[in-house]
Amino acid sequence: MQQFDVVVIGAGAAGMMCAIEAGKRGRSVLVIDHARAPGEKIRISGGGRCNFTNLHASPMNFLSANPSFCISALRRYTQTDFIALVERNGIAWHEKTLGQLFCDGSSRQIVDLLVSDMRSHGAELRLSTSVERIDRNAEGFALALSDGAVQCASLVVACGGKSIPKMGATGFGYDIAAQFGVSVTETRPALVPLTLEPTMLARLAPLAGVAVDAVAACGKTQFAEAMLFTHRGLSGPAILQISSYWREGEEIGLNLLPARDLFEELRAARAANGRQALHTALAAHLPKRLAQAIAESEGATGNLADFSDKALRRVAQSVNDWRFKPAGSEGYRTAEVTLGGVDTRDLDSRTMAARTVPGLYFIGEVVDVTGWLGGYNFQWAWSSGWCAGQAA
Numbered sequence: 001m002q003q004f005d006v007v008v009i010g011a012g013a014a015g016m017m018c019a020i021e022a023g024k025r026g027r028s029v030l031v032i033d034h035a036r037a038p039g040e041k042i043r044i045s046g047g048g049r050c051n052f053t054n055l056h057a058s059p060m061n062f063l064s065a066n067p068s069f070c071i072s073a074l075r076r077y078t079q080t081d082f083i084a085l086v087e088r089n090g091i092a093w094h095e096k097t098l099g100q101l102f103c104d105g106s107s108r109q110i111v112d113l114l115v116s117d118m119r120s121h122g123a124e125l126r127l128s129t130s131v132e133r134i135d136r137n138a139e140g141f142a143l144a145l146s147d148g149a150v151q152c153a154s155l156v157v158a159c160g161g162k163s164i165p166k167m168g169a170t171g172f173g174y175d176i177a178a179q180f181g182v183s184v185t186e187t188r189p190a191l192v193p194l195t196l197e198p199t200m201l202a203r204l205a206p207l208a209g210v211a212v213d214a215v216a217a218c219g220k221t222q223f224a225e226a227m228l229f230t231h232r233g234l235s236g237p238a239i240l241q242i243s244s245y246w247r248e249g250e251e252i253g254l255n256l257l258p259a260r261d262l263f264e265e266l267r268a269a270r271a272a273n274g275r276q277a278l279h280t281a282l283a284a285h286l287p288k289r290l291a292q293a294i295a296e297s298e299g300a301t302g303n304l305a306d307f308s309d310k311a312l313r314r315v316a317q318s319v320n321d322w323r324f325k326p327a328g329s330e331g332y333r334t335a336e337v338t339l340g341g342v343d344t345r346d347l348d349s350r351t352m353a354a355r356t357v358p359g360l361y362f363i364g365e366v367v368d369v370t371g372w373l374g375g376y377n378f379q380w381a382w383s384s385g386w387c388a389g390q391a392a
Protein backbone atom coordinates (compact mmCIF):
# COMPACT_ATOMS: atom_id res chain seq x y z
CA MET A 1 0.00 0.00 0.00
CA GLN A 2 1.40 3.42 -0.96
CA GLN A 3 1.92 5.79 1.96
CA PHE A 4 1.32 9.56 1.93
CA ASP A 5 1.22 12.12 4.70
CA VAL A 6 -1.76 13.83 3.07
CA VAL A 7 -4.38 12.70 0.56
CA VAL A 8 -6.60 15.42 -0.89
CA ILE A 9 -9.84 14.36 -2.59
CA GLY A 10 -10.65 16.94 -5.29
CA ALA A 11 -8.24 18.84 -7.54
CA GLY A 12 -10.32 22.01 -7.55
CA ALA A 13 -9.40 25.45 -6.25
CA ALA A 14 -9.36 24.50 -2.56
CA GLY A 15 -7.72 21.10 -2.96
CA MET A 16 -4.86 22.36 -5.11
CA MET A 17 -4.16 25.30 -2.78
CA CYS A 18 -4.06 22.92 0.19
CA ALA A 19 -1.74 20.50 -1.65
CA ILE A 20 0.71 23.31 -2.48
CA GLU A 21 0.85 24.50 1.13
CA ALA A 22 1.18 21.02 2.61
CA GLY A 23 3.89 20.28 0.01
CA LYS A 24 5.79 23.41 1.06
CA ARG A 25 5.89 22.00 4.59
CA GLY A 26 7.61 18.90 3.28
CA ARG A 27 4.54 16.66 3.55
CA SER A 28 4.14 13.95 0.93
CA VAL A 29 0.87 14.74 -0.82
CA LEU A 30 -1.42 12.89 -3.22
CA VAL A 31 -4.30 14.74 -4.88
CA ILE A 32 -6.91 12.58 -6.56
CA ASP A 33 -9.80 13.60 -8.77
CA HIS A 34 -12.32 11.58 -10.75
CA ALA A 35 -12.29 14.18 -13.52
CA ARG A 36 -9.92 13.97 -16.47
CA ALA A 37 -8.55 17.48 -15.85
CA PRO A 38 -7.84 19.50 -12.69
CA GLY A 39 -9.61 22.76 -11.86
CA GLU A 40 -12.43 22.45 -14.36
CA LYS A 41 -14.62 24.98 -12.53
CA ILE A 42 -11.73 27.43 -12.50
CA ARG A 43 -11.38 26.95 -16.25
CA ILE A 44 -15.01 27.77 -17.03
CA SER A 45 -15.36 30.49 -14.39
CA GLY A 46 -15.81 34.16 -15.07
CA GLY A 47 -16.65 33.53 -18.72
CA GLY A 48 -13.21 31.92 -19.22
CA ARG A 49 -11.31 34.69 -17.42
CA CYS A 50 -11.78 33.48 -13.80
CA ASN A 51 -13.00 36.06 -11.31
CA PHE A 52 -10.33 34.78 -8.93
CA THR A 53 -10.95 37.06 -5.95
CA ASN A 54 -12.56 40.30 -4.83
CA LEU A 55 -10.70 43.35 -3.55
CA HIS A 56 -13.38 43.89 -0.91
CA ALA A 57 -13.73 40.29 0.33
CA SER A 58 -14.72 40.27 4.00
CA PRO A 59 -16.77 37.95 6.22
CA MET A 60 -19.93 39.95 5.49
CA ASN A 61 -19.87 38.66 1.88
CA PHE A 62 -20.48 35.07 3.00
CA LEU A 63 -23.56 33.11 4.05
CA SER A 64 -23.30 30.41 6.71
CA ALA A 65 -25.29 29.11 9.66
CA ASN A 66 -22.30 30.45 11.64
CA PRO A 67 -21.33 33.77 9.98
CA SER A 68 -18.17 34.18 12.11
CA PHE A 69 -16.66 30.83 11.11
CA CYS A 70 -14.96 32.25 7.99
CA ILE A 71 -13.27 35.18 9.79
CA SER A 72 -10.11 33.35 10.81
CA ALA A 73 -9.35 31.76 7.43
CA LEU A 74 -10.11 34.94 5.49
CA ARG A 75 -7.70 36.82 7.77
CA ARG A 76 -4.96 34.22 7.58
CA TYR A 77 -4.96 34.08 3.78
CA THR A 78 -6.38 37.23 2.24
CA GLN A 79 -7.23 38.45 -1.26
CA THR A 80 -3.97 40.42 -1.14
CA ASP A 81 -2.06 37.16 -0.62
CA PHE A 82 -3.71 35.59 -3.65
CA ILE A 83 -3.16 38.70 -5.79
CA ALA A 84 0.53 38.56 -4.83
CA LEU A 85 0.67 34.90 -5.94
CA VAL A 86 -0.96 35.78 -9.26
CA GLU A 87 1.49 38.65 -9.79
CA ARG A 88 4.53 36.56 -8.85
CA ASN A 89 3.49 34.24 -11.65
CA GLY A 90 3.26 37.08 -14.15
CA ILE A 91 -0.51 36.78 -14.67
CA ALA A 92 -1.99 40.12 -15.73
CA TRP A 93 -5.36 41.01 -14.19
CA HIS A 94 -7.90 43.81 -14.07
CA GLU A 95 -10.80 44.91 -11.90
CA LYS A 96 -14.02 44.57 -13.85
CA THR A 97 -16.54 46.05 -11.43
CA LEU A 98 -17.29 46.08 -7.69
CA GLY A 99 -13.79 44.86 -6.78
CA GLN A 100 -14.07 41.74 -8.98
CA LEU A 101 -10.63 40.71 -10.28
CA PHE A 102 -10.30 38.79 -13.55
CA CYS A 103 -7.36 37.49 -15.60
CA ASP A 104 -6.61 39.68 -18.62
CA GLY A 105 -5.90 36.48 -20.53
CA SER A 106 -7.45 33.15 -19.65
CA SER A 107 -8.59 31.28 -16.54
CA ARG A 108 -6.27 28.47 -17.66
CA GLN A 109 -3.43 30.63 -16.36
CA ILE A 110 -4.77 30.13 -12.82
CA VAL A 111 -5.13 26.36 -13.33
CA ASP A 112 -1.59 26.18 -14.76
CA LEU A 113 -0.21 28.20 -11.84
CA LEU A 114 -1.76 25.81 -9.30
CA VAL A 115 -0.75 22.64 -11.16
CA SER A 116 2.83 23.81 -11.61
CA ASP A 117 3.10 24.95 -7.97
CA MET A 118 1.81 21.54 -6.84
CA ARG A 119 4.43 19.88 -8.99
CA SER A 120 7.25 22.08 -7.75
CA HIS A 121 6.32 21.33 -4.14
CA GLY A 122 6.23 17.59 -4.83
CA ALA A 123 2.49 16.91 -4.71
CA GLU A 124 1.35 14.05 -6.93
CA LEU A 125 -1.81 14.54 -9.01
CA ARG A 126 -3.83 11.51 -10.06
CA LEU A 127 -6.73 12.17 -12.41
CA SER A 128 -9.56 9.86 -13.56
CA THR A 129 -9.29 8.23 -10.15
CA SER A 130 -12.19 7.54 -7.84
CA VAL A 131 -12.48 6.61 -4.19
CA GLU A 132 -14.17 3.27 -3.62
CA ARG A 133 -13.85 3.07 0.15
CA ILE A 134 -12.41 4.95 3.12
CA ASP A 135 -11.54 3.28 6.41
CA ARG A 136 -10.14 4.79 9.55
CA ASN A 137 -7.20 2.95 11.17
CA ALA A 138 -4.48 3.57 13.75
CA GLU A 139 -2.25 5.37 11.23
CA GLY A 140 -5.00 7.57 9.83
CA PHE A 141 -7.01 6.57 6.78
CA ALA A 142 -6.87 3.70 4.30
CA LEU A 143 -8.36 4.52 0.92
CA ALA A 144 -9.33 2.01 -1.75
CA LEU A 145 -8.92 3.94 -4.99
CA SER A 146 -9.89 2.80 -8.46
CA ASP A 147 -6.17 2.28 -9.16
CA GLY A 148 -5.06 0.73 -5.86
CA ALA A 149 -4.86 1.30 -2.13
CA VAL A 150 -3.24 4.22 -0.33
CA GLN A 151 -2.68 5.08 3.32
CA CYS A 152 -2.48 8.61 4.74
CA ALA A 153 -2.24 10.37 8.07
CA SER A 154 -4.40 13.32 6.96
CA LEU A 155 -7.38 13.20 4.63
CA VAL A 156 -8.57 16.48 3.11
CA VAL A 157 -12.04 16.53 1.58
CA ALA A 158 -12.13 19.16 -1.17
CA CYS A 159 -14.68 17.73 -3.56
CA GLY A 160 -16.91 20.79 -3.82
CA GLY A 161 -20.70 20.94 -3.79
CA LYS A 162 -23.52 19.62 -5.94
CA SER A 163 -23.71 22.37 -8.53
CA ILE A 164 -23.33 21.45 -12.19
CA PRO A 165 -23.51 17.64 -12.01
CA LYS A 166 -22.62 17.55 -15.71
CA MET A 167 -19.13 18.67 -14.67
CA GLY A 168 -18.76 15.82 -12.19
CA ALA A 169 -20.19 17.41 -9.02
CA THR A 170 -21.35 14.58 -6.80
CA GLY A 171 -22.03 15.57 -3.22
CA PHE A 172 -19.43 12.91 -2.28
CA GLY A 173 -17.97 15.21 0.38
CA TYR A 174 -21.26 15.13 2.31
CA ASP A 175 -21.22 11.30 2.21
CA ILE A 176 -17.70 11.29 3.70
CA ALA A 177 -18.89 13.69 6.42
CA ALA A 178 -21.82 11.37 7.19
CA GLN A 179 -19.53 8.33 7.31
CA PHE A 180 -17.43 9.98 10.03
CA GLY A 181 -20.33 11.46 12.00
CA VAL A 182 -19.66 15.05 10.90
CA SER A 183 -22.95 16.99 10.50
CA VAL A 184 -24.09 18.52 7.24
CA THR A 185 -26.57 21.41 7.12
CA GLU A 186 -29.36 21.53 4.56
CA THR A 187 -27.96 22.13 1.07
CA ARG A 188 -29.64 24.05 -1.77
CA PRO A 189 -28.67 25.61 -5.08
CA ALA A 190 -27.43 29.20 -4.78
CA LEU A 191 -26.29 31.92 -7.19
CA VAL A 192 -28.93 30.46 -9.48
CA PRO A 193 -31.45 31.89 -12.00
CA LEU A 194 -35.06 32.05 -10.77
CA THR A 195 -38.06 30.67 -12.65
CA LEU A 196 -41.56 32.18 -12.97
CA GLU A 197 -45.13 30.88 -12.82
CA PRO A 198 -46.40 29.89 -16.32
CA THR A 199 -48.76 32.88 -16.73
CA MET A 200 -46.13 35.41 -15.72
CA LEU A 201 -43.53 33.62 -17.84
CA ALA A 202 -45.82 33.75 -20.89
CA ARG A 203 -46.20 37.50 -20.35
CA LEU A 204 -42.48 38.12 -19.86
CA ALA A 205 -40.93 35.56 -22.24
CA PRO A 206 -40.95 38.05 -25.15
CA LEU A 207 -38.51 40.13 -23.06
CA ALA A 208 -35.84 37.38 -23.16
CA GLY A 209 -32.47 39.05 -23.65
CA VAL A 210 -33.48 42.42 -22.17
CA ALA A 211 -31.10 43.58 -19.39
CA VAL A 212 -31.51 46.45 -16.92
CA ASP A 213 -29.66 47.75 -13.89
CA ALA A 214 -31.89 46.90 -10.95
CA VAL A 215 -32.08 46.53 -7.20
CA ALA A 216 -33.25 43.05 -6.19
CA ALA A 217 -34.46 42.65 -2.60
CA CYS A 218 -35.56 39.77 -0.40
CA GLY A 219 -36.34 40.55 3.21
CA LYS A 220 -33.70 42.98 4.44
CA THR A 221 -31.08 41.99 1.86
CA GLN A 222 -30.66 43.80 -1.43
CA PHE A 223 -28.24 43.92 -4.35
CA ALA A 224 -27.84 46.66 -6.96
CA GLU A 225 -26.55 44.99 -10.12
CA ALA A 226 -27.68 44.08 -13.63
CA MET A 227 -30.58 41.68 -14.22
CA LEU A 228 -31.66 39.80 -17.29
CA PHE A 229 -35.00 38.49 -18.59
CA THR A 230 -34.57 34.95 -19.99
CA HIS A 231 -36.78 32.37 -21.73
CA ARG A 232 -37.22 30.58 -18.39
CA GLY A 233 -37.42 33.46 -15.94
CA LEU A 234 -34.93 35.93 -14.49
CA SER A 235 -31.15 35.87 -14.28
CA GLY A 236 -28.16 38.24 -14.23
CA PRO A 237 -26.00 39.17 -11.23
CA ALA A 238 -28.74 40.90 -9.17
CA ILE A 239 -30.99 37.83 -9.43
CA LEU A 240 -28.17 35.32 -8.79
CA GLN A 241 -27.14 37.26 -5.69
CA ILE A 242 -30.63 37.49 -4.23
CA SER A 243 -31.33 33.80 -5.04
CA SER A 244 -28.95 32.81 -2.23
CA TYR A 245 -31.22 34.58 0.28
CA TRP A 246 -34.59 33.57 -1.22
CA ARG A 247 -36.70 30.66 0.04
CA GLU A 248 -39.71 29.01 -1.67
CA GLY A 249 -42.91 31.00 -1.17
CA GLU A 250 -41.13 34.27 -0.41
CA GLU A 251 -41.59 37.47 -2.35
CA ILE A 252 -38.84 39.24 -4.26
CA GLY A 253 -38.92 42.99 -4.85
CA LEU A 254 -37.33 44.49 -7.96
CA ASN A 255 -36.67 48.14 -8.65
CA LEU A 256 -36.07 48.30 -12.40
CA LEU A 257 -35.21 52.02 -12.30
CA PRO A 258 -33.27 52.45 -9.06
CA ALA A 259 -32.01 55.98 -9.47
CA ARG A 260 -35.35 57.54 -10.39
CA ASP A 261 -38.84 58.08 -8.98
CA LEU A 262 -40.76 57.03 -12.08
CA PHE A 263 -44.03 58.53 -10.85
CA GLU A 264 -42.44 61.99 -10.71
CA GLU A 265 -40.79 61.46 -14.10
CA LEU A 266 -44.09 60.45 -15.73
CA ARG A 267 -45.93 63.37 -14.15
CA ALA A 268 -43.31 65.78 -15.46
CA ALA A 269 -43.50 64.15 -18.91
CA ARG A 270 -47.31 64.49 -18.87
CA ALA A 271 -47.05 68.17 -17.94
CA ALA A 272 -44.51 68.79 -20.71
CA ASN A 273 -46.31 66.84 -23.45
CA GLY A 274 -49.63 65.16 -22.65
CA ARG A 275 -49.88 63.76 -26.18
CA GLN A 276 -46.87 61.51 -25.67
CA ALA A 277 -47.71 57.79 -25.54
CA LEU A 278 -47.05 56.08 -22.20
CA HIS A 279 -44.65 53.56 -23.74
CA THR A 280 -42.65 56.39 -25.32
CA ALA A 281 -42.36 58.13 -21.94
CA LEU A 282 -41.30 54.85 -20.33
CA ALA A 283 -38.76 54.24 -23.09
CA ALA A 284 -36.95 57.41 -22.01
CA HIS A 285 -35.88 55.44 -18.91
CA LEU A 286 -36.12 51.75 -19.82
CA PRO A 287 -35.20 49.49 -22.76
CA LYS A 288 -37.83 49.89 -25.49
CA ARG A 289 -39.14 46.30 -25.33
CA LEU A 290 -39.55 46.53 -21.56
CA ALA A 291 -41.30 49.90 -21.83
CA GLN A 292 -43.73 48.44 -24.37
CA ALA A 293 -44.43 45.36 -22.24
CA ILE A 294 -45.10 47.44 -19.12
CA ALA A 295 -47.49 49.73 -20.97
CA GLU A 296 -49.32 46.71 -22.41
CA SER A 297 -49.50 44.85 -19.13
CA GLU A 298 -51.16 47.87 -17.55
CA GLY A 299 -53.68 47.84 -20.43
CA ALA A 300 -52.38 51.36 -20.78
CA THR A 301 -51.85 52.25 -24.39
CA GLY A 302 -53.16 55.82 -24.48
CA ASN A 303 -51.46 59.20 -24.21
CA LEU A 304 -50.05 60.44 -20.93
CA ALA A 305 -52.86 63.01 -20.69
CA ASP A 306 -55.35 60.12 -20.36
CA PHE A 307 -53.69 58.94 -17.14
CA SER A 308 -54.72 60.09 -13.70
CA ASP A 309 -52.07 60.41 -10.98
CA LYS A 310 -53.42 57.16 -9.54
CA ALA A 311 -52.92 55.32 -12.84
CA LEU A 312 -49.43 56.76 -13.28
CA ARG A 313 -48.57 55.74 -9.75
CA ARG A 314 -49.63 52.16 -10.51
CA VAL A 315 -47.45 52.06 -13.62
CA ALA A 316 -44.52 53.57 -11.70
CA GLN A 317 -44.95 51.05 -8.91
CA SER A 318 -44.68 48.14 -11.34
CA VAL A 319 -41.25 49.52 -12.26
CA ASN A 320 -39.92 50.99 -8.99
CA ASP A 321 -41.38 48.29 -6.76
CA TRP A 322 -42.29 45.18 -8.74
CA ARG A 323 -43.12 42.39 -6.31
CA PHE A 324 -43.52 38.76 -7.30
CA LYS A 325 -43.09 35.23 -6.02
CA PRO A 326 -40.67 33.14 -8.12
CA ALA A 327 -41.91 29.64 -8.98
CA GLY A 328 -38.52 28.18 -8.07
CA SER A 329 -34.93 28.14 -9.22
CA GLU A 330 -33.14 26.41 -12.07
CA GLY A 331 -31.54 24.10 -9.51
CA TYR A 332 -28.11 22.51 -9.38
CA ARG A 333 -28.06 22.20 -13.19
CA THR A 334 -27.00 25.84 -13.48
CA ALA A 335 -26.34 26.99 -9.88
CA GLU A 336 -22.85 28.44 -9.44
CA VAL A 337 -22.59 27.13 -5.90
CA THR A 338 -24.20 25.01 -3.20
CA LEU A 339 -25.48 26.80 -0.12
CA GLY A 340 -25.03 24.89 3.15
CA GLY A 341 -22.75 21.89 3.60
CA VAL A 342 -20.44 20.50 6.25
CA ASP A 343 -21.57 22.02 9.54
CA THR A 344 -18.98 24.54 10.73
CA ARG A 345 -19.77 23.69 14.36
CA ASP A 346 -17.97 20.42 13.72
CA LEU A 347 -14.86 22.10 12.26
CA ASP A 348 -11.94 24.09 13.69
CA SER A 349 -12.10 27.54 12.06
CA ARG A 350 -8.30 27.95 12.10
CA THR A 351 -7.39 24.65 10.43
CA MET A 352 -10.65 23.28 8.91
CA ALA A 353 -10.04 20.04 10.87
CA ALA A 354 -13.03 17.96 11.97
CA ARG A 355 -13.25 18.36 15.75
CA THR A 356 -14.06 14.72 16.47
CA VAL A 357 -12.02 12.94 13.76
CA PRO A 358 -8.26 13.62 14.05
CA GLY A 359 -6.65 14.01 10.62
CA LEU A 360 -9.87 14.72 8.69
CA TYR A 361 -10.29 18.15 7.03
CA PHE A 362 -13.01 19.80 4.92
CA ILE A 363 -12.26 22.81 2.70
CA GLY A 364 -13.84 24.92 -0.03
CA GLU A 365 -17.40 24.72 -1.22
CA VAL A 366 -18.21 21.46 0.60
CA VAL A 367 -18.20 23.51 3.84
CA ASP A 368 -21.23 25.56 4.90
CA VAL A 369 -19.63 28.86 3.81
CA THR A 370 -21.02 30.36 0.61
CA GLY A 371 -19.84 33.58 -0.95
CA TRP A 372 -21.64 36.24 -2.93
CA LEU A 373 -21.15 36.40 -6.66
CA GLY A 374 -17.94 38.26 -7.54
CA GLY A 375 -14.85 36.19 -6.73
CA TYR A 376 -15.77 35.51 -3.11
CA ASN A 377 -16.21 31.75 -3.56
CA PHE A 378 -12.72 31.32 -4.97
CA GLN A 379 -11.34 33.45 -2.13
CA TRP A 380 -13.00 31.06 0.32
CA ALA A 381 -11.46 28.10 -1.55
CA TRP A 382 -7.97 29.72 -1.41
CA SER A 383 -8.28 30.76 2.26
CA SER A 384 -9.73 27.51 3.60
CA GLY A 385 -7.34 25.44 1.43
CA TRP A 386 -4.35 27.45 2.64
CA CYS A 387 -5.36 26.98 6.31
CA ALA A 388 -5.75 23.21 5.97
CA GLY A 389 -2.44 23.13 4.11
CA GLN A 390 -0.68 24.54 7.20
CA ALA A 391 -2.09 21.81 9.42
CA ALA A 392 -2.73 18.59 7.46
Ligand code: FDA
Pocket residue numbers: 009010011012013014015032033034035038039040041042044045046047050051052053129130131158159160161163164167168169170171172335336337363364365366374375376377378379381
Ligand atom coordinates in the same frame (compact mmCIF):
# COMPACT_ATOMS: atom_id res chain seq x y z
P1 FDA B 1 -14.46 22.49 -7.00
O1 FDA B 1 -15.85 22.14 -7.42
O2 FDA B 1 -13.75 23.56 -7.72
O3 FDA B 1 -13.53 21.20 -7.04
C1 FDA B 1 -13.97 19.95 -6.57
C2 FDA B 1 -13.19 18.87 -7.28
O4 FDA B 1 -13.54 17.62 -6.72
C3 FDA B 1 -13.52 18.79 -8.75
O5 FDA B 1 -12.33 18.79 -9.52
C4 FDA B 1 -14.29 17.47 -8.89
O6 FDA B 1 -14.05 16.81 -10.13
C5 FDA B 1 -13.74 16.69 -7.72
N1 FDA B 1 -14.68 15.67 -7.24
C6 FDA B 1 -16.00 15.80 -6.97
N2 FDA B 1 -16.51 14.64 -6.57
C7 FDA B 1 -15.48 13.74 -6.57
C8 FDA B 1 -15.40 12.38 -6.27
N3 FDA B 1 -16.47 11.68 -5.88
N4 FDA B 1 -14.20 11.75 -6.39
C9 FDA B 1 -13.10 12.45 -6.83
N5 FDA B 1 -13.13 13.74 -7.13
C10 FDA B 1 -14.31 14.39 -7.00
N6 FDA B 1 -16.48 31.52 -8.06
C11 FDA B 1 -15.74 32.66 -8.05
O7 FDA B 1 -15.26 33.05 -6.99
N7 FDA B 1 -15.52 33.35 -9.20
C12 FDA B 1 -16.04 32.95 -10.41
O8 FDA B 1 -15.77 33.57 -11.45
C13 FDA B 1 -16.85 31.78 -10.43
N8 FDA B 1 -17.45 31.37 -11.57
C14 FDA B 1 -18.16 30.21 -11.60
C15 FDA B 1 -18.76 29.78 -12.79
C16 FDA B 1 -19.48 28.59 -12.83
C17 FDA B 1 -20.15 28.18 -14.11
C18 FDA B 1 -19.59 27.81 -11.66
C19 FDA B 1 -20.33 26.49 -11.68
C20 FDA B 1 -19.02 28.23 -10.46
C21 FDA B 1 -18.31 29.43 -10.42
N9 FDA B 1 -17.74 29.89 -9.23
C22 FDA B 1 -17.02 31.06 -9.23
C23 FDA B 1 -17.80 29.09 -7.99
C24 FDA B 1 -16.47 28.32 -7.83
O9 FDA B 1 -16.21 27.63 -9.04
C25 FDA B 1 -16.56 27.32 -6.68
O10 FDA B 1 -17.02 27.95 -5.53
C26 FDA B 1 -15.16 26.73 -6.44
O11 FDA B 1 -14.74 26.07 -7.61
C27 FDA B 1 -15.18 25.78 -5.27
O12 FDA B 1 -13.89 25.22 -5.17
P2 FDA B 1 -13.69 23.77 -4.52
O13 FDA B 1 -12.26 23.46 -4.72
O14 FDA B 1 -14.29 23.72 -3.19
O15 FDA B 1 -14.59 22.81 -5.45
